[in-house]
Amino acid sequence: MADNIKHTSQVSKNEEDAISLRDLLLKLGEWRRYLLSKGLIIIIAGIIGGLVGLGYSLWKKTLYKASLSFVLDEQKGGGGMGSMSSLASLVGINLGGMEGAGLFTNENIMEFIKSKRMIKKTLLTNVNFDGKEQLLIDRYVDIKGLRESWAKNPKLEGFHFVPDTNDYIVQDSLIALYYKDIIKNQLKIDKPDKKLSIMQLDIKSEDELFAKVFCETLIDNVTEFYVQTLTKKSTENLNILTKQVDSVRRELDEAIGGVAIASEANPNPNPAFQRLKVPSQKKQIDVQANTAILTELVRQQEVARLNVRNDKPLIQALDRPVLPLEMERVGKAKGMVIGGFLFGFLTVLFLLTKKLFNEIMSEPIAHEI
Missing domain, CATH: 1.10.287 (Helix Hairpins)
Incomplete structure (x- = not known):
């Protein structure tokens, strides 16, 4: 008796699984026929997406990436000093600063390079561009085309950046804005291999020379500041x-x-x-x-x-950026393929969601009838 009941239950379960699988296959077939009936809409959406992708590839400017890899020299000074004799202590000699400084380590050097102080110092550095002396921040403003917006602001009329000053409110405000853009969109520093101490600094810009010079100047300024800090005492x-x-x-x-x-x-x-x-x-x-x-x-x-x-040694550069720099851009064909696929996929997803929603909403009405 019990065996018969168990056998009957197993048969019922197998039949339910078969029915569920059949229903799934029927539903998939229904969705396939539905999508085929909407093929023209999907094709049009793909064409529109391809055109959008093409437009994006034409609108998106080419970015140049300057990469500089370096290692942090954590050598400590004062290895052969020992302690000062009592005679030197009597004349007021303090040896505390001769044993090196632990301000910079592999853990925080990357954050220090991204600090506002270092970015500001680098932007206000005067460098040579094709035989012409120019502040890096002036080059940045020209690349972004910001002087046109300055002309509409009376506070910025006739404005120019001045290095080595801390009493310029307008200048500090503008640098704060540019700093956020550089940190978010242009600067990246990371350790390609977490097991090694080698770090890599990447700078992206629409201007090839700016990317290269900014990358090198930033590292030079960091090194100079560290030397002054470490050797101060x-x-x-x-x-x-x-x-x-x-x-x-x-x-x-x-x-x-x-x-x-x-x-x-x-x-x-x-x-x-x-x-x-x-x-x-x-x-x-x-x-x-x-x-x-x-x-x-x-x-x-x-x-x-x-x-x-x-x-004195802090940063040992391994590879410096060399012209021509690596370019990052979206090709026309790539933009069209990605745009067409994305729009087509979203259209299919929208149609299926709409159909499923309509089926769910129609079920109660059919039940009442």
């Missing part, structure tokens, strides 16, 4: 050491002169009067003390000078 310490060396050398010269004067005052002192030797002996002690201090300071000065040199 070590340079200050070197300057302090230099001043101390000069000061101790002057004191040593005076002590040597004092010994000579004291000796000349009593060229043949009476052995019975030992106090006559005291001035000369004091000057001798000053000479010995200043000689020891000067010797130590000169040694530390040379170490500090070497440390400043070791701190």
Whole structure:
């Protein structure tokens, strides 16, 4: 009895699956016939899409991409310094800055390159374009055709950018707008291989020379800023050491002169009067003390000078952009194919959705009848 019921249930389930599969095939066939009946509409939509794609390929300007790959040199200065002696500590020498700086690492150098400070500095850099000196930001304005809109704004009449100034509100406002456009549409920095420390900076622009020069100038400015930042404390310490060396050398010269004067005052002192030797002996002690201090300071000065040199390298460029640059553009044939396929697909999707919606809406009415 139970086996018969189980067998009957299995048969019913198989019949339902067969019916469902048949219904699906019938529905697909119905949709196919429906789409064939709308073939003219789909073809027209594809033609319109192809024309739109063609228009886009003609309207879209060619972009030039300048790529520069580099590695970050994380070498730390002060590797052979050790600690300063107590003598140097007494004269106020601080070695904290001679051990390198951890401001830039692989983790944050990419964000620093995209910082507003670096982009602004680069835009306000004066460079040579085909023998003509021009600010990069002026070149950017010309590429974008922004001077025409400036002519309609009284606040921008006769305006020009001025480097090395922080008191120009209009200039800062314009740079803030251009900065957003550059970060969003033109600048990209990434690590092509996450396992390696090699990074790549890409700059896209409608102007080939601008893309190349902006890319190189940005990296140069970042490197220059890093050198100044990383060597700031070590340079200050070197300057302090230099001043101390000069000061101790002057004191040593005076002590040597004092010994000579004291000796000349009593060229043949009476052995019975030992106090006559005291001035000369004091000057001798000053000479010995200043000689020891000067010797130590000169040694530390040379170490500090070497440390400043070791701190300088930051970015080692591997591949710089070379003309002609890589071009990015949408070809006419490619634009037509993509546009035609996209419009055709959207039209098919719209027709099927409309048909399905009409079928669902018509079911309750048929049921009531």
